Amino acid sequence: MAPMSRLVYRFYRLMWSSLDWLYPPNCGGCGKPGRRWCSDCQQSTEIITPPFCSKCGQTQEDIGLCVRCRNTAQHYTALRSWAVFRDGLRKAIHRLKYSRDMSLGEILSRPLIHCLETYVWHIDIVIPVPLGLARLAERGYNQSALLARPLALGAELAYYPQALRRIRETQSQVGLSMEERRLNVEGAFQANKSLAEGHNILIIDDVATSGATIDACAVALLNAGANEVYGLTLARAVRHPVGVEEFIQ
DSSP, rough: OOOOHHHHHHHHHHHHHHHHSSSSOOOTTOOOTOOOSHHHHHHSSSSSSEEEEETTBBOOSSSSSOOHHHHSSSSEEEEEEEEEOOHHHHHHHHHHHHHHHHHHHHHHHHHHHHHHHOOOOOEEEEOOOOOOHHHHHHSSOOOHHHHHHHHHHHHEEEGGGGGGGOOOOOOTTTTTOOOHHHHHTTEEEOOOHHHHHHOOOEEEEEESSSHHHHHHHHHHHHTTSSSSEEEEEEEEEBBBBTTTTTTOO
């Protein structure tokens, strides 16, 4: 890591650590006082390890492509997630997303940085999945950006949130079927050609369920001239044995 990038990232982490000292936090997963993300929640988190689909990253019993990726084209090059969306991690993401606990973005970006270091991906720029204007105004911030910015700093990558925008408001993906999710976000994004063209791009989101949002982002970026698009999320909603996914609530 270049000296300046290392310095900026250290300052960013120091800023949040200083706030922890001034305003002692509670764990985002269990509420235990003292840390934003405690060691107990870290140890109980179910990290996603192989075997999983080599394309979409969904857990499965064998290596290679899952049935869905064999039958349905995905526009991203690969999608991966750090851990399963349940228990303490699920609670932490809900706090980050809905309870304005923005400090969780920095601490939970650290495992994403580690994940990225293990993949043989040649990334040029990092982009968070953008929110629509109405939802951004309601929430006041983009939770994906709170993960993506420190990841970009820690991995010494360019951070261009303006390279992609949401041009159509979409309904929540909660409770929708896989096909409904795809249709819900189809054509919802537009990329900035001057920033996307010729680059390998990493899209960051909090949770992946069907992968439809990452794929819709990939379509917009590839149409704008991006070389390859990868997706990385903090959590993954796992698929049950009967094939029904554990949808986000």
